[in-house]
Amino acid sequence: MQEKQSDFDLINKYLKGDESAFNILMKRHQEKIYMVTRRMLGNHLDADEVVQEVLLVVYNKLNTFKFESSFTTWLYRISMTRSLNYLKKRALKNTFSIFELKKNKSQVLDPLEQLEGKEQFDIVEKLLKKLPPKQREIFILKNFENLKYEEISKITGKSEGALKANYFHAVNKLKELMVNYEK
Amino acid sequence: MKNKDLIIDFFEGNLSEDEQKLLLKEIEFDSELKKEFKDYERLYALLNQTKNIKPDEDYLETIIPKFRRNDTKKSFLFKPAFVSSILLLFVTVSIFIYYYSVNSITEFDVLAGYDQINDFSNNLEIYAEFLDNDHLNDLFFTELWGNDDHNSLITNYFEIDNNYNFIPETMAEEVYQELLTKKIL
Numbered sequence: 001m002q003e004k005q006s007d008f009d010l011i012n013k014y015l016k017g018d019e020s021a022f023n024i025l026m027k028r029h030q031e032k033i034y035m036v037t038r039r040m041l042g043n044h045l046d047a048d049e050v051v052q053e054v055l056l057v058v059y060n061k062l063n064t065f066k067f068e069s070s071f072t073t074w075l076y077r078i079s080m081t082r083s084l085n086y087l088k089k090r091a092l093k094n095t096f097s098i099f100e101l102k103k104n105k106s107q108v109l110d111p112l113e114q115l116e117g118k119e120q121f122d123i124v125e126k127l128l129k130k131l132p133p134k135q136r137e138i139f140i141l142k143n144f145e146n147l148k149y150e151e152i153s154k155i156t157g158k159s160e161g162a163l164k165a166n167y168f169h170a171v172n173k174l175k176e177l178m179v180n181y182e183k
Numbered sequence: 184m185k186n187k188d189l190i191i192d193f194f195e196g197n198l199s200e201d202e203q204k205l206l207l208k209e210i211e212f213d214s215e216l217k218k219e220f221k222d223y224e225r226l227y228a229l230l231n232q233t234k235n236i237k238p239d240e241d242y243l244e245t246i247i248p249k250f251r252r253n254d255t256k257k258s259f260l261f262k263p264a265f266v267s268s269i270l271l272l273f274v275t276v277s278i279f280i281y282y283y284s285v286n287s288i289t290e291f292d293v294l295a296g297y298d299q300i301n302d303f304s305n306n307l308e309i310y311a312e313f314l315d316n317d318h319l320n321d322l323f324f325t326e327l328w329g330n331d332d333h334n335s336l337i338t339n340y341f342e343i344d345n346n347y348n349f350i351p352e353t354m355a356e357e358v359y360q361e362l363l364t365k366k367i368l
Contacts, residue, residue, distance in 0.1 A: 055250040111242030121233045
């Protein structure tokens with residue numbers, strides 16, 4: 001049985017011209033990219049667009065990867081940066097074309113639609129949307145991705161102290177939002 | 184505030200066993216804190232329920248193929264080399280068209296004037312500077328031996344070149360006679 005290749009092996013293969021190595025690498029991480037962007041953006045249509053953007057960035061910039069941090073950390077950084085940029089763009093877009101966006105979203109099939117726990121997922125998605133984007137980013141990485149503050153610090157560039165304070169703020173705010181939502 | 188942080192630490196698993204016991208004991212005697220604790224408990228239960236949710240496999244299967252389709256288009260259209268080539272081509276063509284249009288106006292006008300002598304005669308002095316001696320020579324003789332009465336036009340030729348340098352010496356006598364015949368001189 002063939003031994004599972006590490007991320008670094010696959011990156012090296014891709015950099016030597018093996019396109020299939022890129023496919024294997026991204027297939028390994030695509031679920032993670034999708035869930036992170038989905039939680040950041042709050043809907044499938046936008047998450048799908050950002051996932052494609054992330055793949056394109058990885059494809060074009062993998063030659064700049066320095067093998068100093070883990071590939072996952074690098075991937076989280078790209079996914080989060082792209083999501084935050086997308087949120088800014090979307091805020092601007094929504095101002096001008098609210099009706100058009102709503103129409104498009106209703107036509108797309110959500111890959112989480114048929115899954116158990118979708119109802120709870122929708123509630124959490126609504127609550128998360130009300131957090132400021134930067135706080136949401138920290139909360140998602142800590143709570144859903146189970147990363148340590150040290151790792152989140154490498155992704156966001158913030159100090160561990162600031163991250164911890166932000167995370168506690170986010171939990172407190174979510175608790176308040178949930179209580180209000182239940183009323 | 185401190186108790187809120189302790190409750191969060193409790194649910195995050197950051198408290199030791201003793202710290203947990205202490206907090207739970209405190210909650211028993213504080214109804215306000217107990218309510219807070221229950222709220223956080225519900226929040227963490229909700230979050231935990233959605234932690235391991237996974238997208239449909241059918242969707243995940245489409246991500247890479249979709250990227251490969253898009254990448255082929257984007258890599259061609261958005262490559263800096265491609266974009267700069269298009270820009271360079273556009274600038275070159277624009278400069279060529281501009282230069283050609285500015286310069287070609289006079290050339291076309293001169294040629295048109297050469298073919299349509301009446302129109303040409305009206306602007307003879309302007310066109311003359313673009314003509315070499317041979318052309319001026321041809322035009323002069325065409326006019327001089329032509330059937331039409333172009334006396335004023337012929338006078339114009341002399342105004343262009345007061346030294347009559349465009350008339351070859353061998354033709355001087357012949358030209359002189361013709362000018363007398365036509366009563367120009």
